[in-house]
Amino acid sequence: MRGKTMGDALDMVRNEDGIAAVLGVLEQQFGEACHTGQAVRAQHGHTTTWIPTQAPDAVIFAKSTEEVAAIVKICATHKVPVIAYGTGTSLEGHVNAPVGGVCIDMSEMNKILAVHDQDLDCVVQPGVTREQLNLHLRDQGLFFPIDPGANASLGGMASTRASGTNAVRYGTMKDNVLALEVVLPSGEVIRTASRAKKSSAGYDLTRLMIGAEGTLGIITEITLKLQGIPEAMSSARCSFASVDAACQAVMATIQYGIPVARIELLDAMSVKAANAYSKLDLPETPLLLLEFHGSESGVAEQAEVFGAIAEDAGGTGFVWTTKPEDRTKLWQARHDMYWASLQLRPGAKGVSTDVCVPISRLAECVAAASEKAAELGLLAPVVGHVGDGNFHTLPLIDMENAEEVAKAEGFVSWLNDLAISMGGTCTGEHGIGQGKKPYLRKELGGAVDVMAAVKAAIDPDGIMNPGKIL
Amino acid sequence: MRGKTMGDALDMVRNEDGIAAVLGVLEQQFGEACHTGQAVRAQHGHTTTWIPTQAPDAVIFAKSTEEVAAIVKICATHKVPVIAYGTGTSLEGHVNAPVGGVCIDMSEMNKILAVHDQDLDCVVQPGVTREQLNLHLRDQGLFFPIDPGANASLGGMASTRASGTNAVRYGTMKDNVLALEVVLPSGEVIRTASRAKKSSAGYDLTRLMIGAEGTLGIITEITLKLQGIPEAMSSARCSFASVDAACQAVMATIQYGIPVARIELLDAMSVKAANAYSKLDLPETPLLLLEFHGSESGVAEQAEVFGAIAEDAGGTGFVWTTKPEDRTKLWQARHDMYWASLQLRPGAKGVSTDVCVPISRLAECVAAASEKAAELGLLAPVVGHVGDGNFHTLPLIDMENAEEVAKAEGFVSWLNDLAISMGGTCTGEHGIGQGKKPYLRKELGGAVDVMAAVKAAIDPDGIMNPGKIL
Numbered sequence A, B: 001m002r003g004k005t006m007g008d009a010l011d012m013v014r015n016e017d018g019i020a021a022v023l024g025v026l027e028q029q030f031g032e033a034c035h036t037g038q039a040v041r042a043q044h045g046h047t048t049t050w051i052p053t054q055a056p057d058a059v060i061f062a063k064s065t066e067e068v069a070a071i072v073k074i075c076a077t078h079k080v081p082v083i084a085y086g087t088g089t090s091l092e093g094h095v096n097a098p099v100g101g102v103c104i105d106m107s108e109m110n111k112i113l114a115v116h117d118q119d120l121d122c123v124v125q126p127g128v129t130r131e132q133l134n135l136h137l138r139d140q141g142l143f144f145p146i147d148p149g150a151n152a153s154l155g156g157m158a159s160t161r162a163s164g165t166n167a168v169r170y171g172t173m174k175d176n177v178l179a180l181e182v183v184l185p186s187g188e189v190i191r192t193a194s195r196a197k198k199s200s201a202g203y204d205l206t207r208l209m210i211g212a213e214g215t216l217g218i219i220t221e222i223t224l225k226l227q228g229i230p231e232a233m234s235s236a237r238c239s240f241a242s243v244d245a246a247c248q249a250v251m252a253t254i255q256y257g258i259p260v261a262r263i264e265l266l267d268a269m270s271v272k273a274a275n276a277y278s279k280l281d282l283p284e285t286p287l288l289l290l291e292f293h294g295s296e297s298g299v300a301e302q303a304e305v306f307g308a309i310a311e312d313a314g315g316t317g318f319v320w321t322t323k324p325e326d327r328t329k330l331w332q333a334r335h336d337m338y339w340a341s342l343q344l345r346p347g348a349k350g351v352s353t354d355v356c357v358p359i360s361r362l363a364e365c366v367a368a369a370s371e372k373a374a375e376l377g378l379l380a381p382v383v384g385h386v387g388d389g390n391f392h393t394l395p396l397i398d399m400e401n402a403e404e405v406a407k408a409e410g411f412v413s414w415l416n417d418l419a420i421s422m423g424g425t426c427t428g429e430h431g432i433g434q435g436k437k438p439y440l441r442k443e444l445g446g447a448v449d450v451m452a453a454v455k456a457a458i459d460p461d462g463i464m465n466p467g468k469i470l
Helices: A016-033 A036-045 A067-078 A128-140 A156-160 A203-211 A241-257 A269-278 A296-312 A324-335 A337-342 A359-375 A400-423 A437-444 A449-457 B018-034 B040-041 B065-078 B128-142 B155-157 B205-209 B242-254 B269-276 B297-312 B324-336 B337-342 B360-375 B401-421 B435-445 B448-458
Strands: A058-061 A082-085 A103-104 A110-116 A119-124 A175-183 A189-191 A217-223 A232-238 A262-266 A287-294 A316-322 A383-384 A390-393 B060-062 B081-085 B102-105 B112-116 B121-124 B177-183 B189-191 B219-224 B232-239 B262-266 B288-294 B317-323 B380-385 B391-392
Touching: A016 A058, A036 A058, A067 A082, A067 A175, A067 A217, A082 A128, A082 A217, A082 B102, A110 A128, A119 A128, A128 A316, A128 B337, A156 A217, A175 A203, A175 A269, A189 B121, A189 B448, A203 B205, A232 A296, A232 A324, A241 A262, A241 A287, A241 A359, A262 A269, A262 A324, A269 A324, A269 A337, A269 A383, A269 B317, A287 A296, A287 B060, A296 A316, A296 A449, A296 B232, A296 B297, A316 B380, A324 A337, A359 A383, A359 A400, A359 B391, A390 B060, A400 A437, A400 B219, A400 B297, A437 A449, A449 B205, B018 B065, B065 B081, B065 B102, B065 B177, B065 B219, B065 B288, B112 B262, B121 B128, B121 B337, B128 B155, B155 B219, B177 B205, B205 B401, B219 B288, B232 B297, B232 B324, B242 B288, B242 B297, B262 B269, B269 B324, B269 B337, B288 B297, B288 B324, B324 B337, B360 B391, B360 B401, B401 B435
Parallel strands: A058 A103, A082 A103, B060 B102, B081 B102
Antiparallel strands: A110 A119, A119 A217, A175 A189, A175 A217, A232 A287, A232 A316, A262 A287, A262 A383, A383 A390, B112 B121, B121 B219, B177 B189, B177 B219, B232 B288, B232 B317, B262 B288, B262 B380, B380 B391
16 A cells, blocks of 8 residues: 655656657657757746746657557666656646656647537547647537636546536536546546546546546546536626625625536736736726526526625625626736736746635635735735635745745745635645645645656656656 | 456455454444444445345444545555445445445445535535435525436445436536546545636546546545536427337437437336336327426427427427426436336346447447347336436346347347447446356457556555456
8 A cells, every 4th residue: 555655856867768769769759749849848847837847858740649658668677767748837846857867748739529419529639639620610500618717628627627617517527527548657548438428437547547647657638518508608706895795796796506607716916917908997906707608588687686695795896797898808818818918027937826615614715825825925816716615825936036936935834824724725726736745745745655656667777757736 | 468367357366364364454443333234234235226245354434535535555564455335236246345345335425525516516425325425415595417327325426436417418427527536546535626717727537536446536526517407407208119219319409519418218018117117198109308408498498309300300299398297297207117026027137238329329239238138028118318328228137047138248249339339338327247248348349458567556455356357
């Protein structure tokens, strides 16, 4: 049971001989498609985050499952790390190569292989992005609901168990994948499940691979559930005097059972950032943004019931609309919040937090986070997928200032501990990667040993994305 | 990677010395609470199924997680099997003890530990049954939606990844469990997750344990998602000239996006059985039974839209009602179908099938199954959770007639192969147990080796519910 914790930074060393041997074979087999230039390598360790880049030794843009399997087999022979790369939008150093190895860039495996409109599912390669898929589906009246903001690849989204603004209604990647094709660390290829909507056929390997961050295998094909585009969609917004009042409205909305498609919180600092970046003139107090999906009469009913709830919580300026241009403008501003927040302090890096707590503790947790940030002198706007109890603070840090960096690290650690003490998690949707490794055992204790045992069983040489999660 | 398939019937032998040693320790430690009498033992291998009973050597009614851990530790020391028992309503021999061992009956661990009404979740012991939970929740306006028909224990439902009539709207057990406490094969106790609504914190051990049928550990506490009782519920029924026409209506309903809470098919033979057993006078042609949850206006709208779809598919006798007594009568008849079907041939045993296929293949699959049964001279009524593409046939067999038994086995095998060839599964909700082991590799190929590797990593001595799944 007590598997050795894989990829612990202390016992990780570069396998120089193995890497040299693998590069030799790959260059022979893939020629110019095996990139070893500094620029391409650096780009593939780089992500939209504060975590420093650790570049791989080579990058190959895979074209097929067979190519992925061939690369993995070569790496397995020489016990060299393999790291899958989607679009590089992860936030916890997931694609870094702390001891080098081969990066497999999946972006050219971007075919939509089948859309089964009668079954409301589709089969895609992992490099397909969510926007690409939704563009393809639109004419058929279908859509894929998971929306983490960034135009991420579906393989990456599955690997980090991504979710985002629509999760309150449609769930996360774990709820929207029917089956996977996976290249195992041995180079063998498996299918985790059939295309049936539900199954009790043995261990749920689909869910085991979702959120495994590429540490158990590389996803090479994904069967996704789809949704019919709703007959009607409406958006609403409402301002509140305090984060607490906004959270009370959220809690009442969820308890009432309004099937909101999205319910997002922006604190006053985030609204200010959005006004400046997206040229809006929203009142600079805490704001809820909502979206409703349903029939024409259904979305009207939902908006009205929410309006009454918001009023009870002291909300002001409640407006709702079904006009596509108004809806798009607001949601684009929400999606641009990361970039808008960075503009609050040009040149700073954002250190994103990602706690998720039971909704009854949400108001208290958000308030405590903002107070703590202020106490530390950190500029830390808050946005949240509050229907799920998940919110992000983004302390804006001058990475050259050691004292500030230490303060930010202390803040992140304090907030993760607080969320865990409230029965929550240190990561609602970003994953563990490198950045959250210290918190996993605090949160889950001995369960981490079970994860390590599973890792050792499936990847005994620890070649798959080493140094992540465990 | 190539773990030995655990619990293969050929290499399983009784560990006589270990069992004797364990019985000695347990009798000393638990006194009269350690039952070794023939009647109690036989009862704990028995289930509502055709699979012959294989009794354990002893049965202990556990009172706490600590007791479960203590029993498992004793069994681990002597490498003796441990089998968890809920209510014995499984259908694939899940609680059998093919090489003996100790059965832990969880029925006295039946406390509802906490209901967090603001968070829409609760924490229960595994022996709590779904009816017990719903009775407890009713006054708070909450309910737990998963309904497999039988009044099963929630631990058993989690272990077999159960679902049933409400899954089309609310998902299966995999979608409705937030976290588990599990006693591992070593006797260690872990928690798989926090109470947060969503999480990306490492491997999804919650989903790994759900559907593991007690082969990776014993569930001792469950955190469940709850739903608010809808403002309104309505039921509807509609008769069709053929199964094909009924399935066309189902497919259109799902594609249209009507959020049906239940959509169940009974074929003509099942309707006949229900009329006789439940004293109804339904037209003896294929029937759809539906339930709608929502606001008053929402359920009316849903029923009306379904009515129009049913009419397009040639449906007749469409009626809908919100009267509780009418709703209850119909759904009680649906829940009693297993017993009603057995009355079609008194003295016969039912051999339930459980295939689940993409909904576009459902009509074809059901029709082929009925034709094949008729061709073989088998009486095999059909019921189905058709919104998910899941249906059950129940060949009624004289178990003393070897030729009939062989025909039934041939039929089950043929139907499982057909479902797999259609992109479906041999088990939508009953699990693998002993009965479906031959089909798992046909369905999932090399993925079964990954399951075996995970099993060997977590339960190296193979003591947890041996001879099931793998």
